[in-house]
Amino acid sequence: MKISVIIPVYNAEKFVTQAVESALQFDEVHEVILIEDQSPDNALQICEQLVEKYNRVKLYQHPDKGNHGAGPTRNLGIEKSTGDFIAFLDADDYYLPNRFDAEKELFKKSEVEGVYGALGVHYYSEKAREQYYPVFGDKLTTVYKKHNPKEVFPGQIFMLGAFGLFSIDALTIRKDALIQKMNPLFKSSLRLHQDTEFLFRLSFYLDLHPGILDKAVAMRGVHENNRITMVDAKKINPATTRILLWKEVDDWAKNEKTIPDHIKLHINRIYRSFQIANAPAPKKWGMILKNLISDYQSIRSGVYNINFRNSLF
Template sequence: MKLGFKVSVIIPVYNCERFIEKAVRSALQQPEVAEIVVVNDGSTDNSLKLLKTLQIEDERVKIHHHKNKKNKGRATSRNLGIKKASSNYIAFLDADDFYLENRFKTDAKVFLTQNEADGVYNAVGFHYYRNVSENDANKTNLCTLSQGISPNEIFEAFMLGKGHLHLNGLTLKKEAIRLSGLFNSKLTVGEDTDFIYKLALKCKLFAGVVTQAAALRGVHENNVFSNRKVYSKYHGKTYESLIVWSAKNNVSLTRIDKQLSYLWFFYSGEKNKFFNQLLSWVKIFMSSFRLFFSNLNLKYFPIVNLIKK
């Protein structure tokens, strides 16, 4: 283990009494875990009671709440967890997911041998709590990227559809988050994708274990990610947020061009294609002088594209 390699695991919890004990215990069994920063996001079931029992068993379990114990959502809860974390390394775990044995073993080695590494990513698999069709099962393979991808090319790999990552498989230096920023609390869903893409744009992420799962994502009837309508609604907003952030944080116009190209392609399959593109153009280009006075302005202006056709 890397000397001083201790991890704070951040778990946002909202009404997850069915799964939370398994999640916490899976983190407690990892020798590299210094603390589990649990943010109880206004749960109304027995989640808090279970957490207090776990805290009595192991003092590494730290329980936090939002002001007045309100429900603030996953992004704000993770942000609070980041602020409360005391370790130099941070990892995430959703309350209905769990780590597998040796979750951080390879991460420690990577950080030891790669001084420039801001983070390490690992493959995440799926655990089914409900019956799924063969078609759905085939769609939920490993969340991973190829080990051969350079840290400088991870964002481009995302844009080309070469794979994707999940928060459960990420381990980050806490200082890396200062480069990419916290989670976007304005996004109800897709905040994890937004966060990971920002990391890929600003930080150097190295491969850990990418051919087999280091953690498993629980698939059950209440999963938000199973609700395609919700994700479709916020998918465009996620990319709009990312593009605006990229413009403000001096991401190259070439990379912003790739983001815009993907967003316009996504909207091309929507019913209100022209309206969505026009509204998105206003949100993006009116928020950034840099983009407004770039060649991307006319390239993605919907009326110009309409005339060309």
């Protein structure tokens, strides 16, 4: 195996060395690709030092040296990669020694196009633990049981939290399958949740197989300045970002001819449920009435209730 590990770097001077060295522990890692995204701190200098120190580390920036966000930054890393397999790692996260144990066996089968595992949680400070333990606890981010690849996409859509989640840090993909079947790759239209949208589409187009699900293969670093941590802890309004996420998923589903109609309808219901849940009160009740008339089945099924039961009053 020749694995290219892609690390977008933004405001991560304190963490990127640990991330890089956690990837370099594996002989299977052919290269670690750092894409520096105009960090406001000293991350670029740290990356340059890592390139000097380790011959498997490569460093790139966007052609305009600007800040483009995690999606386009990962896309540039994929473009620059030379390995047969792609793995991702956020600059404030790190791999554990078992990261590629399942992959080494599963990728012997040509039909396996991707493998996903479980992600753990590491608090970088007592302050971070105190603030965010109620959000994350010590729980694994994982799919709760092993599924056939054909069940992964509908399981995420129909079962939502009951299916579980897999993280981009715990995902490994065959590069040729990714390039052939995914267009676009990460979308530049989303500054947050672009990895979630990517994983939905990926699980539709590629056969993704379960790896190690009952223990962590990588660790998510939780600290005070992590943008997605602030969203999950509601320091950034999660409503707006999730509406944008589901709008992208809904637009894609409408235009993808091979998605069955009942799945398209369900995705649209989820999108509308987020819109209703976060609308101002007068508009909310108008939207509910409209949907009672036009789509009573989804109201009755409880799709909307999942998302806004607690926000109606």
